[in-house]
Amino acid sequence: MVLSLKIDKKEVFRYLGYGANMPDDNIDKIIGECVDLLKNNAREDYVYEIFDMSLEENVIIDGGLTLLGSDIAKHLANCERVAILGATLGREVDVLLRRYSKTEASRAIVLHACATALIEDVCDNAEEEIKKKASENGYYITTRYSPGYGDLPLEHQAQIINILKSDKKIGLTVTENSLLVPSKSVTAIIGFTKQEAECKKGCKFCSNYSTCKFKKE
Amino acid sequence: MEILKNKIVYFDGGMGTMLQSSGLKAWELPETLNINNPELIIDIHKQYINAGCDIIKSNTFGANRLKLQKTEFTVEQIVSAGIKNARAAAGEKLVAMDIGPTGQLLAPLGTLSFEGAYEIFSQMAIAGEKSGADLVLIETMSDTYEAKAAVLAVKENTNLPVFVTMTFDEKGKLLTGGDIPTVVAILEGLGVDALGMNCGLGPLQLKELFLTLRECCSIPIILNPNAGLPVTENGVTRYNINADEFAEEMKSFAELGASIIGGCCGTTPEHISKMVEKTKNIIPQPITEKEITVVSSYGSSVIIGKKPVIIGERINPTGKKRFKEALREADIDYILDEGFTQVDSGAHILDVNVGLPEIDEVQMMVDAVAQLQSVIKLPLQIDSTDKNVIEKALRIYNGKALVNSVNGKQEIMDEIFPIVKKYGGVVVGLTLDETGIPDTAEGRYEIAKKIIETAEGYGIHRKNIIIDTLTLTISSDQAQSLVTLDALKLVKERLGVATVLGVSNVSFGLPGREIINSTFYALALQSGLDAAIINPSSEPMMKTYYSFNALYNYDKQCEQYISKYSNIAPQKAIDMDNLSIEDIIVRGMKEKSYPMAQKHLETEAPMDVINNYLIPALDVVGKGFEKGTIFLPQLLLSAETASNAFDAVKDYMIKAGIKQENKGKIVLATVKGDIHDIGKNIVKVLLQNYGYDVIDLGKDVPIETVVEAVMANNVKLVGLSALMTTTVPSMEATIKALRKENLDCSVFVGGAVLTQEYSDMIGADFYAKDAMSSVYYAQEKL
Numbered sequence: 001m002v003l004s005l006k007i008d009k010k011e012v013f014r015y016l017g018y019g020a021n022m023p024d025d026n027i028d029k030i031i032g033e034c035v036d037l038l039k040n041n042a043r044e045d046y047v048y049e050i051f052d053m054s055l056e057e058n059v060i061i062d063g064g065l066t067l068l069g070s071d072i073a074k075h076l077a078n079c080e081r082v083a084i085l086g087a088t089l090g091r092e093v094d095v096l097l098r099r100y101s102k103t104e105a106s107r108a109i110v111l112h113a114c115a116t117a118l119i120e121d122v123c124d125n126a127e128e129e130i131k132k133k134a135s136e137n138g139y140y141i142t143t144r145y146s147p148g149y150g151d152l153p154l155e156h157q158a159q160i161i162n163i164l165k166s167d168k169k170i171g172l173t174v175t176e177n178s179l180l181v182p183s184k185s186v187t188a189i190i191g192f193t194k195q196e197a198e199c200k201k202g203c204k205f206c207s208n209y210s211t212c213k214f215k216k217e
Numbered sequence: 218m219e220i221l222k223n224k225i226v227y228f229d230g231g232m233g234t235m236l237q238s239s240g241l242k243a244w245e246l247p248e249t250l251n252i253n254n255p256e257l258i259i260d261i262h263k264q265y266i267n268a269g270c271d272i273i274k275s276n277t278f279g280a281n282r283l284k285l286q287k288t289e290f291t292v293e294q295i296v297s298a299g300i301k302n303a304r305a306a307a308g309e310k311l312v313a314m315d316i317g318p319t320g321q322l323l324a325p326l327g328t329l330s331f332e333g334a335y336e337i338f339s340q341m342a343i344a345g346e347k348s349g350a351d352l353v354l355i356e357t358m359s360d361t362y363e364a365k366a367a368v369l370a371v372k373e374n375t376n377l378p379v380f381v382t383m384t385f386d387e388k389g390k391l392l393t394g395g396d397i398p399t400v401v402a403i404l405e406g407l408g409v410d411a412l413g414m415n416c417g418l419g420p421l422q423l424k425e426l427f428l429t430l431r432e433c434c435s436i437p438i439i440l441n442p443n444a445g446l447p448v449t450e451n452g453v454t455r456y457n458i459n460a461d462e463f464a465e466e467m468k469s470f471a472e473l474g475a476s477i478i479g480g481c482c483g484t485t486p487e488h489i490s491k492m493v494e495k496t497k498n499i500i501p502q503p504i505t506e507k508e509i510t511v512v513s514s515y516g517s518s519v520i521i522g523k524k525p526v527i528i529g530e531r532i533n534p535t536g537k538k539r540f541k542e543a544l545r546e547a548d549i550d551y552i553l554d555e556g557f558t559q560v561d562s563g564a565h566i567l568d569v570n571v572g573l574p575e576i577d578e579v580q581m582m583v584d585a586v587a588q589l590q591s592v593i594k595l596p597l598q599i600d601s602t603d604k605n606v607i608e609k610a611l612r613i614y615n616g617k618a619l620v621n622s623v624n625g626k627q628e629i630m631d632e633i634f635p636i637v638k639k640y641g642g643v644v645v646g647l648t649l650d651e652t653g654i655p656d657t658a659e660g661r662y663e664i665a666k667k668i669i670e671t672a673e674g675y676g677i678h679r680k681n682i683i684i685d686t687l688t689l690t691i692s693s694d695q696a697q698s699l700v701t702l703d704a705l706k707l708v709k710e711r712l713g714v715a716t717v718l719g720v721s722n723v724s725f726g727l728p729g730r731e732i733i734n735s736t737f738y739a740l741a742l743q744s745g746l747d748a749a750i751i752n753p754s755s756e757p758m759m760k761t762y763y764s765f766n767a768l769y770n771y772d773k774q775c776e777q778y779i780s781k782y783s784n785i786a787p788q789k790a791i792d793m794d795n796l797s798i799e800d801i802i803v804r805g806m807k808e809k810s811y812p813m814a815q816k817h818l819e820t821e822a823p824m825d826v827i828n829n830y831l832i833p834a835l836d837v838v839g840k841g842f843e844k845g846t847i848f849l850p851q852l853l854l855s856a857e858t859a860s861n862a863f864d865a866v867k868d869y870m871i872k873a874g875i876k877q878e879n880k881g882k883i884v885l886a887t888v889k890g891d892i893h894d895i896g897k898n899i900v901k902v903l904l905q906n907y908g909y910d911v912i913d914l915g916k917d918v919p920i921e922t923v924v925e926a927v928m929a930n931n932v933k934l935v936g937l938s939a940l941m942t943t944t945v946p947s948m949e950a951t952i953k954a955l956r957k958e959n960l961d962c963s964v965f966v967g968g969a970v971l972t973q974e975y976s977d978m979i980g981a982d983f984y985a986k987d988a989m990s991s992v993y994y995a996q997e998k999l
Contacts, residue, residue, distance in 0.1 A: 099592040106853035171392035177890035
């Protein structure tokens with residue numbers, strides 16, 4: 001899948017802990033070099049499937065996959081269908097991260113931040129596509145919701161990988177401890193609803209708002 | 218494999234897509250249907266037999282321990298039912314035990330070890346043979362390492378023939394980045410019976426890739442494409458090529474030389490039946506041996522014998538105090554650095570020699586190869602005189618290695634050739650034997666001939682031997698350099714194999730060694746040298762290399778030469794007049810700190826340099842970080858700059874024979890199950906800067922490994938890192954295990970999900986909120 005690579009530098013600064021400060025030229029140069037490295041080595045790809053869902057006490061997807069926790073149930077209230085998304089930057093990015101974390105930690109940390117910005121961009125692209133599909137069928141979509149948010153357990157990663165066959169399709173796998181590999185990967189759940197959802201986007205709605213070092217406002 | 222001789226052989230088509238159209242849900246495991254609904258499976262198999270296929274793939278793709286662990290069935294139950302169902306339909310036709318990937322990424326990127334994957338595949342293969350499969354098909358592999366584990370598992374535990382098909386993208390790359398020649402080198406090296414491509418793409422996209430495959434493959438080729446590319450309509454996935462188009466395309470592959478054809482996702486009995494109809498009169502093309510000498514890593518391959526190849530010689534302790542010290546300390550990072558330097562200097566292959574009498578060479582070689590291949594894409598040359606070292610290294614190597622070396626001694630050849638036959642590889646043959654090194658070119662040629670003939674006796678094709686006619690030192694016998702060159706010519710002309718030389722030996726004992734070396738290198742290239750073992754950081758050698766390539770028309774339009782030498786400016790002396798070493802560190806000017814520290818060492822004692830300049834500069838940066846005026850990337854940049862200065866001090870002390878003291882040992886580990894180690898690595902850099910001896914156990918570290926390291930090294934401080942909520946429990950378990958042994962050590966913890974509260978709860982002594990706080994804690998404790 002060929003996407004136009006976009007790495008939002010402001011986001012990179014934020015992930016690096018700069019807040020409103022600007023990095024000096026030295027670091028800015030490294031950021032530029034890391035962006036180029038990613039352009040040459042990332043194999044960004046995503047896969048999604050759309051399923052029917054039902055909601056009683058828990059969310060049940062495709063007549064058999066139960067999602068635990070009340071937060072996802074709240075997130076998907078009023079939804080009739082869900083898109084399940086898996087996205088990754090591929091293995092070569094992990095190889096690079098490994099290389100620099102052994103030889104040049106400063107570059108490793110910048111590369112991490114750039115890769116995080118990039119995987120977010122890949123997800124945004126996927127979400128756009130899903131949104132279009134949804135609206136063709138008269139649906140609005142919710143924001144992306146991932147295992148590990150709220151009380152949705154990380155243990156769902158294995159089921160998501162399985163339902164998407166993302167290991168086979170895009171090389172996105174999960175370890176026995178529910179960590180995604182390659183490391184710069186995301187899975188997310190997006191609800192389809194006929195009701196225009198209130199848009200609860202942004203840092204203010206997060207339960208970690210008061211303590212987070214990376215919040216935007 | 219008789220069946221391959223006279224006709225095209227047919228695999229069946231897709232199973233998964235057939236099952237989905239019968240109502241299989243996305244979250245269900247298709248393999249469980251072997252037991253829960255055998256009639257359905259047998260019916261699909263039968264449809265394919267009726268369509269004319271010769272080999273049925275059993276419905277056991279994901280029947281591995283990892284995928285079945287949440288079901289009520291064992292691997293043996295599912296495999297035996299799967300083979301039984303296939304046999305029920307196939308009768309006299311063949312049944313292939315189908316083995317797909319584990320679904321996990323192998324370590325070091327993932328947590329599944331190579332031997333772990335091997336065990337998983339062994340269990341499947343053994344069950345498959347026991348249940349009566351006729352062959353094994355390892356399919357849809359996207360990682361050569363996993364494929365290698367599977368092939369070894371089948372070959373070491375069964376007597377079944379092995380077919381392997383891998384999944385490529387449209388550019389002909391695996392998900393690991395490996396290309397087609399690389400895959401062929403590795404799989405042919407392992408001795409599989411047929412190889413090819415499946416899934417991922419349809420026949421149209423495979424055309425170009427198939428032609429590339431045909432160029433380099435010397436065994437029967439399998440093609441099991443999808444029925445085109447997937448398109449989703451109203452939530453249903455279909456494939457965009459119908460049975461007639463599919464059959465037409467497959468016919469062209471059969472005519473071009475594919476001898477085993479079938480289908481993957483989206484193909485149906487109709488696709489197969491039409492394909493059989495169209496191709497049944499085609500006589501398969503004979504399989505020809507491709508006379509190419511090729512070695513590979515996981516991701517790239519190098520041909521030896523076309524253009525000059527450089528084998529970097531720097532990973533070798535001979536004559537290097539600092540390297541020996543690194544080996545004694547098991548300092549793999551030092552070895553990696555030598556590797557990266559050579560990659561950047563233009564090496565094509567890296568020699569790896571870690572032999573030192575006082576260390577465990579097998580373990581060191583295995584570690585070095587595992588680490589090098591996880592970050593460096595160049596093929597490796599395994600260099601040892603110990604056959605156990607070579608065997609263990611070849612087993613875990615993700616590629617087709619160069620093996621250094623055998624010679625004309627029968628005993629040595631009898632040791633090494635069987636290993637190379639089993640794992641694949643290209644072997645360096647040194648032209649010496651029981652009687653020593655012949656002093657004539659004819660004599661050396663005769664030994665080369667003997668080596669090649671013996672290799673062929675072991676079933677190793679001569680393309681997998683490269684001959685070293687031995688460079689001797691001209692300061693002891695001046696006539697020998699011409700003998701080496703003449704022998705090179707004879708070997709090339711009469712035996713037609715590729716050649717290799719360790720070049721730098723020639724000048725031993727002479728002044729200005731690079732002058733002689735680079736001239737001898739030029740003469741050797743002219744005499745037919747294919748691969749040179751040299752230091753790629755040596756300017757004179759590389760000048761010879763680039764100019765030779767330009768003069769011999771290997772470097773088209775002199776492109777490489779021009780890009781290398783068009784901007785030669787006189788080396789500017791680094792301007793350091795106005796900067797103090799503290800400034801250099803605070804500003805993170807990495808390339809300046811080593812020479813500046815050297816300057817200080819001319820007049821000041823090593824410990825004074827550390828205590829008066831380096832540590833104070835680091836403190837300035839550390840304070841800035843705490844106050845929020847300096848940010849993490851700068852902190853690390855300064856740490857690396859300081860680290861270069863520390864290197865200058867260390868090099869000075871080794872040279873002067875001064876024993877180094879350090880402030881104490883600290884064990885660092887990212888806990889079992891966790892593979893995110895950036896945080897731990899940052900802490901490591903800073904602690905090393907402050908003079909602590911860090912024992913870095915890496916990531917995904919078993920609890921007992923941490924305990925053992927603490928006990929064995931009498932360590933008083935342990936740092937543990939965990940990033941995810943799912944791995945904090947293993948952090949807690951590690952702390953408990955340390956406490957249980959009553960070890961007198963403090964434990965500090967850190968990582969994204971940790972908090973003071975969490976840290977208290979799991980019994981840590983200290984919660985390190987950031988990298989600097991772990992330094993302060995170490996200063997307090999040690």
